Amino acid sequence: MHMQTYAERHMTNHAEDFSLSEELDETASWDETDDAVSEADDFESGYAEDDYVSPDGDDPEASTGALDLAERHQLRRVAGLRTELEDITEVEYRQLRLEKVVLVGVWTEGTVQDAENSLAELALLAETAGAEVLEGIYQRRQNPDPATYVGRGKVDAIREIVQATGADTVICDGELAPSQLRNLEDRVKVKVVDRTALILDIFAQHAKSKEGKAQVELAQLNYMKQRLRGWGGNLSRQVGGRVAGGAGIGGRGPGETKIETDRRRINDRIAKLRRDLKALRGTRQTMRQERRRNQVPSVAIAGYTNAGKSSLLNRLTGAGVLVEDALFATLDPTTRRTQTKDGRVYTMSDTVGFVRHLPHQLVEAFRSTLEEVADADLIVHVVDGSHPDPEGQLSAVREVLADIGAGDVPELVVVNKTDLADPLVVQRLLRSEPHSVAVSARTGAGIAEAVTAIEGDLPRPAYTFDALVPYARGDLVDRIHRDGEIDDLEHTADGTRIKGRATEALAGELSAYAV
């Protein structure tokens, strides 16, 4: 898509229009307090039918393959409106149908450059979700307004921009309280969504596997549950008027009873998704245990979205994973078996990209996927050296890593896109990150060094041995090549004399031939 060019193409900086001196704003708030959802999740009730995910479904490790872009874009248009509950989720999330949007940010700290980067990222997210960005504006304020996010005086200015540009949606650069969304909608007269909803929408569009879809839906429902009442009134107006053409879904007036029903159904659905995910997790754990039993080392490629993680996996293993200039192209982890130069087998996995302020609902829902990162023997942390703020991306990723318990896993920083990046920036990153290499996944520059660094970081087999393996046991020699490390090998009259390191199981078998 439009990575580097967005800002030049579209962005209108209205920071000056919005006076830089903080308006001493009205402090009164006209809205009720945010709804707290008191109902506990009901794990026992729920639907008996098992129509969504089944534990024996997709192999979670199977490659999702190179997914055709056209096919994916089609997915977004297919609305499977099967039940009333799905009506809500589909309409609110999968089918946000953001067409023409105005972006609004509140800039509370950092430099002008930070504020612009943040809005440029929001624009990329919006474009990834399928929207056309008409205008991006931000306001300098000490804090977002508790009632309307931007200062109330500025809400009128936004309404004017919306009217002048013909936008149908306003996207705010943060996570807003339900009341803020409602108040803004009331005053700007079009749909208002926040960054969290936008990211959830992209995930919903991109999820392919059963597990991925279930994880995203769980995150969406948790997000929506807190906003039922907040959005109830506006929902019928928005959906009825704009999306559904006044009929069908939008025809329902979501009264208080309706909201209670919806809430109960959401809780039921959440309970079911959790059960399904637990079953899927079982399959995944079995595989992981299998790997661990055989002591196959694992490498997880992690990093900011669009850093080039999938490109690197392809370059290193020929995996053929989807690569796209879009945010969150990869949602379903792909694992590949590969070998060191001396023949040791290890696995390498691609993972979902991270982003600043990754919605906590997503971190929660994707926890089982992310746990694989925490479980890895090495994290290859890919960072886009050509991005305006690579250091910011490194620390945003490390925050998520710490959050999922991967803070202590050894890390190799791979500065990617050196073909595009400013060499001075690359040098700066290599200096500030002591354990790092620079590569271009596109041209292949630096890949050999990266491989050497990765192989050097793999855990070594724990047991040393010195054995004389008879020629009849060629199978053992093969296994030493695959699972062990060879320091010295010599063909003698009586067999192959090998010194090296092996896993516990292999060392046990070799003890019969110990010298």
Ligand SMILES: Nc1nc2c(ncn2[C@@H]2O[C@H](COP(=O)(O)OP(=O)(O)OP(=O)(O)O)[C@@H](O)[C@H]2O)c(=O)[nH]1
């Ligand atoms: N110029 C250049 N572009 C690259 C390089 N590596 C990746 N890209 C491009 O960057 C974009 C993102 O690459 P991906 O490999 O999909 O990135 P990712 O980190 O897997 O992204 P997500 O899965 O969306 O989080 C694609 O357009 C790639 O072609 C590189 O070394 N140089």
Ligand SMILES: [Mg+2]
């Ligand atoms: Mg990817």
